[in-house]
Amino acid sequence: MSKILISGGTGLVGKKLQSLLKSNGHEVNILTRNPKKSNEFSWNIKESFIDENAFTNVTHIIHLAGAGIADKRWTEKRKQEIIDSRVLSANLIFQYVKKLKLKLHGLISASGIGYYGAHTSDIIFKENDAPYNDFISKVCIEWENAAKQFEALNIPVTILRTGVVLSKKGGALAKINTPLFLSALGSGSQYFPWIHIDDLCNIYTDSIDNPKLSGIYNCVTNEHQSNISFTKILAKTTGKFLFPLNVPSFVLKTILGELSIILLEGSRISANKIESIYNFKFPNLKEALEDLLK
Ligand SMILES: NC(=O)c1ccc[n+]([C@@H]2O[C@H](COP(=O)([O-])OP(=O)(O)OC[C@H]3O[C@@H](n4cnc5c(N)ncnc54)[C@H](OP(=O)(O)O)[C@@H]3O)[C@@H](O)[C@H]2O)c1
Numbered sequence: 001m002s003k004i005l006i007s008g009g010t011g012l013v014g015k016k017l018q019s020l021l022k023s024n025g026h027e028v029n030i031l032t033r034n035p036k037k038s039n040e041f042s043w044n045i046k047e048s049f050i051d052e053n054a055f056t057n058v059t060h061i062i063h064l065a066g067a068g069i070a071d072k073r074w075t076e077k078r079k080q081e082i083i084d085s086r087v088l089s090a091n092l093i094f095q096y097v098k099k100l101k102l103k104l105h106g107l108i109s110a111s112g113i114g115y116y117g118a119h120t121s122d123i124i125f126k127e128n129d130a131p132y133n134d135f136i137s138k139v140c141i142e143w144e145n146a147a148k149q150f151e152a153l154n155i156p157v158t159i160l161r162t163g164v165v166l167s168k169k170g171g172a173l174a175k176i177n178t179p180l181f182l183s184a185l186g187s188g189s190q191y192f193p194w195i196h197i198d199d200l201c202n203i204y205t206d207s208i209d210n211p212k213l214s215g216i217y218n219c220v221t222n223e224h225q226s227n228i229s230f231t232k233i234l235a236k237t238t239g240k241f242l243f244p245l246n247v248p249s250f251v252l253k254t255i256l257g258e259l260s261i262i263l264l265e266g267s268r269i270s271a272n273k274i275e276s277i278y279n280f281k282f283p284n285l286k287e288a289l290e291d292l293l294k
Pocket residue numbers: 007008009010011012013014031032033034045064065066067068069081085089110111112113162163164165166171172
């Protein structure tokens with residue numbers, strides 16, 4: 001049995017992961033800005049503070065904390081918050097782990113497929129491909145570098161570059177699955193790499209249970225859906241009307257500003273590396289959506 005501290009464990013992934021880890025016999029502590037339960041501990045990134053009780057007997061840390069990337073328009077202030085909530089938070093955890101001389105068995109950090117940039121190309125990106133040069137790739141590079149510093153303490157680091165997480169509760173699917181009808185965005189030809197939340201949480205737990213699973217992994221399925229093919233399968237699964245006209249790019253750009261790029265652009269991401277060690281429960285979108293929505 002391990003004891004795992006999850007930063008940002010109150011969110012979409014963290015809640016599901018917490019119950020999975022507990023059902024696998026592990027103990028879980030949570031780092032949150034608003035502790036409410038007995039296993040939740042407070043931290044304040046701006047004040048460089050963490051309640052040290054959070055670290056008692058901890059064997060692994062999972063770093064999920066981060067201001068929602070698609071939650072608000074990307075003003076300069078919001079962009080900084082997106083970076084700081086991932087990078088300064090990881091730096092702060094690092095300082096405490098060093099100060100408390102914790103002998104961790106692993107640090108597992110979320111990252112995003114945004115590492116390869118928000119752009120549409122013919123490339124199927126693999127883990128050792130170079131990052132892009134836009135805002136979202138900058139976030140992922142800094143986030144991953146902050147995680148990698150734990151290697152200097154001889155702590156194995158696992159980085160999970162995650163695609164859009166499909167879940168019953170909230171997240172992207174709740175936003176896309178509109179009440180009346182569905183429509184493709186922009187050209188609709190941009191790719192939309194996705195993963196079922198059960199598979200993502202299984203990969204996180206495997207990272208705890210299998211020490212060999214350190215390094216960087218793309219966490220998406222190998223079924224490459226474009227925005228339009230995804231939307232068609234979603235409409236068919238839910239019996240909703242597929243609106244025949246795409247939402248023009250300029251409309252999304254006007255409403256969302258620069259953030260619209262993550263909806264309007266996307267390349268394929270290879271799942272070959274993760275598939276070599278993990279058997280996906282939901283490799284197909286149709287079955288994943290049926291599980292989540294029916
Ligand atoms: N969901 C996806 O589709 C997806 C895809 C790729 C990558 N990821 C990454 O995976 C991680 C977990 O995703 P998720 O969907 O579970 O995210 P989420 O639901 O937004 O939860 C993230 C947690 O981070 C904490 N947080 C938010 N803003 C913060 C801030 N300014 N400073 C410190 N903590 C803050 C919150 O915890 P408290 O309010 O309790 O402090 C929140 O519960 C995130 O880093 C996300 O970027 C998610």
